[in-house]
Amino acid sequence: MEEAMTSEPMRAVSLTLRDAPAHESFPLTTLLRNWQERGLAVPVAVVVSVFDDILSRWVPGRSRQDVLADAVRIDPKGFAFLDSPSASVDKLYPLLGRALGRGVDADDAVPPGGRVLLGWLHSEADVDRPRDAKEFRSWLREALGTPASREEMQDCMRHALDPESESETLRPVPVPRSLVSEDEDDAEAVTLPPQSVMAGPEIDAAESTDEFAQPEPLTPSMSSSGSFVRSNAERAFFISDSHIPSFAESDSDRRVVRKAAPFRQKPVSVGSAPAARQSAQPMAQGIDALFLPNDRRSSGVWWVIAAVAVGVIYLLAM
Amino acid sequence: MSGQDDRRSSARIPAELRVEFRHLGRPHESFSDISRDISNGGIFIDTSVGLEVGTEVSLDISPGPSALPIRLQAEVVRVEEELPASGSSVTVRVRGMALRFVGAPSHELARLLGLVEYMVEVNGDGGSDDV
Numbered sequence: 449m450e451e452a453m454t455s456e457p458m459r460a461v462s463l464t465l466r467d468a469p470a471h472e473s474f475p476l477t478t479l480l481r482n483w484q485e486r487g488l489a490v491p492v493a494v495v496v497s498v499f500d501d502i503l504s505r506w507v508p509g510r511s512r513q514d515v516l517a518d519a520v521r522i523d524p525k526g527f528a529f530l531d532s533p534s535a536s537v538d539k540l541y542p543l544l545g546r547a548l549g550r551g552v553d554a555d556d557a558v559p560p561g562g563r564v565l566l567g568w569l570h571s572e573a574d575v576d577r578p579r580d581a582k583e584f585r586s587w588l589r590e591a592l593g594t595p596a597s598r599e600e601m602q603d604c605m606r607h608a609l610d611p612e613s614e615s616e617t618l619r620p621v622p623v624p625r626s627l628v629s630e631d632e633d634d635a636e637a638v639t640l641p642p643q644s645v646m647a648g649p650e651i652d653a654a655e656s657t658d659e660f661a662q663p664e665p666l667t668p669s670m671s672s673s674g675s676f677v678r679s680n681a682e683r684a685f686f687i688s689d690s691h692i693p694s695f696a697e698s699d700s701d702r703r704v705v706r707k708a709a710p711f712r713q714k715p716v717s718v719g720s721a722p723a724a725r726q727s728a729q730p731m732a733q734g735i736d737a738l739f740l741p742n743d744r745r746s747s748g749v750w751w752v753i754a755a756v757a758v759g760v761i762y763l764l765a766m
Numbered sequence: 767m768s769g770q771d772d773r774r775s776s777a778r779i780p781a782e783l784r785v786e787f788r789h790l791g792r793p794h795e796s797f798s799d800i801s802r803d804i805s806n807g808g809i810f811i812d813t814s815v816g817l818e819v820g821t822e823v824s825l826d827i828s829p830g831p832s833a834l835p836i837r838l839q840a841e842v843v844r845v846e847e848e849l850p851a852s853g854s855s856v857t858v859r860v861r862g863m864a865l866r867f868v869g870a871p872s873h874e875l876a877r878l879l880g881l882v883e884y885m886v887e888v889n890g891d892g893g894s895d896d897v
Contacts, residue, residue, distance in 0.1 A: 473831065500784060501784070504783070507888060521831075525832075589800065594798055594800075595798050599786075599796060
């Protein structure tokens, strides 16, 4: 194997790293809009996948414009790439917030890990931010979890184009109607569906249908001015003395459903019952009975009986 | 050639690539994680998925948009675990898996190493002051 490797020049092999033609790709805007128009937030793992792809090929540039969703495209295989002049990675922050569901009126569609990350990135305090694309990638993964697979990306795009299509891997989550579109003023009163949280680790695909039908409710922390984001970030500042954010433990609630792998966990066998169960005994036995002074049996009864007996004997003797 | 000799002869290049892997025995289960380093003999993936040593998996790595994925087969040779502070072996947490390429076509390996070189050029370890 190694001989074959060394005998073939690396440079001779084309990597075909060119970007896909625009007409063959899918704009991120469409993905976000189509999901959000149906009251669903794009799964967090999909967002991570998109940004991971972009950042893995990020070339720093001098553009002063924020990167817009229109500039990000996804090829048919699920690989996201940038179709705009290169900029510094901080120009991606607003798009990350939008992709995670950050809206004008409410932030409750953003998962907790995302809130901390966004709060940190947008903080005005003097804190460290990702120095480069590589560091930003690792921050994203730490805060939001692992990226979706290409298959899941394709599923997500298919779901965006055809809402009726059944997805095996995706688990959409309702988001507040207020996040549907940034430029639409929909005055229609809509009952807000509950945000859902996937409790516990990975959910088996077989369970996903039921879970999708009845997501576990989470009381959303509503905020009128985005202060929740900031407050979370500030909390992160104060919790850790360092200038590095500490992200919440895997809280990517909207992540794509994955199938559980056989983890290397040993079965637990307990040979005996816990001590508490082994020592089940009567609470108190007769010998242990404790009488308080006030509880002592009265001896006055005997005096009455004796008096009655003496009286009877006296009457009989008469 | 022993495993140790193999490791000595192939330099590991730190490279964070998205790797999708699936158990050959259960092809419907796929996982997506990031590589820590790559050599021409194998790859280390940072993942919480711990497969048994000896398990054969297929790997898919996308070099870029509109590019055919690099497809390789590999075998789990080591699983890196992290014991919790309590020392309980019941709640062992997997940190990553070392995989050795098995029967990899030379052109696919060449594509992979070419991609790694490209990634090192683009991202580099030296970092950048672009923010």
